[in-house]
Amino acid sequence: MRTTRTFMLASAVLLAGTFTAHADINIAVNGPMTGGEAAFGDQMKRGAEMAVADINAKGGVLGQKLKLFVGDDACDPKQAVAVANKSASDKVVFVAGHFCSSSSIPASDVYHEAGIIQISPASTNPLLTEKGRWNVFRTCGRDDQQGTVAGNFIADKFKGKKVAILHDKTAYGKGLADETKKQLNKRGVTEAMYEAYNKGDKDFKALVSKMQGAKIDVIYVGGYHQEAGLIIRQSHDQGYKPQLISGDALVTDEYWKIAGPAGEGTLMTFSPDPRRNKEAAGVVAAFKKANYDPEGYTLYTYAAIQAWVNAVNQVKSTDGKKVADALKAGKHNTVLGAIGFDKKGDVTGADYVFYRWKGGKYDYN
Template sequence: MNIQNNGKPDAARILRQSLGAAVVGLATFAALVPQAAQGQTIKIGVPVPLSGSSANAGTDILNGAKLAAAKINAAGGVLGKQIELVPEDDACDAQTAVQAAQKLVDAGVVAVAGGYCSSAALPELTTFHRAGIPYVLDASTNPKLTEMGYDNVFRTIGRDDQQGPFAASFIKNSLNAKRVAVIDDNTTYSKGLAQNTVEALKKDGVDVVYADSITPGQMDYSPTLTKVASLKPDVIYYTGYFSEAGLIVKEARQLGLKMTLMGGDGTNDPTLMKTAGPAADGMIITTSPLAQFLSGAHGYVDDYTKAYGQGPGPYSVYEYDAVGVTAKAIADAKSTTPAAIIAALHKVKDYPGLTGTIGFNPKGDRSRAVYITVIVRNDQFEAYQRQDAAGKWVAMK
């Protein structure tokens, strides 16, 4: 403290010191407040592939998020603020995904709703967990995502270890197949679904005559198909993505293969038919219910078609629900603090989503996941079969 000649403190200097301390204190406080809470919007991140071979699926998911945000904002938003979506391209690539996730953290998102390829969602989840931000997945189905002990991960869709046994049951009990070939593309999602399906088939006494990987992005899969055909399977089940599935189906029929061709939910995209052409007719796919087959989503299909000039793909409606349940958690928490949103998401039990009632178990998985089979007919996906309450396979109306 400075003492002047009259023995009294320098009042001006004291005032300057006090103001300086106050400014530092305010700056420190501001740094502790979530960025979105200080702004006029609530930022929700949407990491999806917007480039590469899965861009069609990523764009579809982002479109679903946009419709959800528009409806929420038209009704007044959440906590008096508008939802602002922050999309980032993860290209279904692990390294790109890490960068995309960090960009979302730096942008000040308070929650994230999205994901497509599990191989990208896994590193994204690690980044979001480190930052304490909730991640609500709409399409990433690898079991590991909710088996890592993280409290900030949730899913509006089922897991591969649920789809695998479902596919195996259909193959054995509906198709009555005795010999099956399972092909994956060596990605996290594809290998996980393949392994779970093979395990379930073997447990059910079905002979798995082939279980191996292809390399995505190749121009010719006929050598693999020729090898598989020599083993005389009744069914070929491909667990990779639609970009390769279309070529595999086309080449299989060109080679004269007559067995039933099936795909997992990663093959469920209109691009499949564009690539395979008429060869896709009769292909059967295991999947979560599509929007057009959900009684509560008819209005959504109309809104999507009006907004984007075509019908929704397989996952946009699950993204719509992911954004919706995230907004509900923010409202329930009465806070945009990520930790409060995570706690509110864990309490969700009966959110009325377009895909059905949504609740989360302690791991963050959807409590009641549903799967169906669809079939390609005349360049369209048609509902095919489902299991009734007794586990019997019945035609879908």
């Protein structure tokens, strides 16, 4: 009887050890799965799902499969903190997220305390990485880079024109508008109007009339695709056709659905299209075979997971600080190409170009 019990106990220990060795590694993609920015949440989710499927098909990470959790913050700061806490309770070791800077910044405090690596594919407000958190990274550029490109472009291409700068009061929108304004002013251009609106506003007729009365030639919008689309559509409805310029929050086909033909000629800044990268060719083909075009931040999310996996494999551990050191130590092969991170966690070599909307599609030369 004693021998039987000893055998059973030994077997249980062996089985428990076997189970632990093959337990899943929990990661998450957290972003706006519902709400006004849900189109971007869908991009992130699809990118994460494809990355996890591809990695697991090749054997996973450290001999274990990745298990993906999906968190919905609806681009709301308070909800983002709740989602971050849920990730911590789920024993997540890595988060690809969030989308909105106003979500990523407060959520980063939770991840820092929990020792979770956070790589945002989309949050561009400089404060995200300026807080000095060892665990925070991004695969996208920053608003001070994007704003500099936009400010120089407007100063060079629209000399003598009246410029209005609008923003939606969010960390992203106001941050981008202010960086663009800063560069314009540095170039000796003073904006004719600087106005704020509320994210979620639908009626811009009064604002449009004010700009039309002031004979504004160029409208720069620091904000998201919904409001930008409504502003230009309602401008055209009033017989007023200014040049609309904005940032990377317009990289979704949803913009054209809102703006319609009034969106023709809209200019926006975004990084060079990763769908054109030779490193992304196979992944892009797989997405298109599934009848999905991996636009916007789809591949930036895929790349965030690739970079994390590469660092984990290098240090043979999911320990946050070890992985963070590996992320900053060298280059990581991704669908964005070989990327690295500086000591703040910003991706190195980030660049912005101008895209133009034409016939319902956006592209750059």
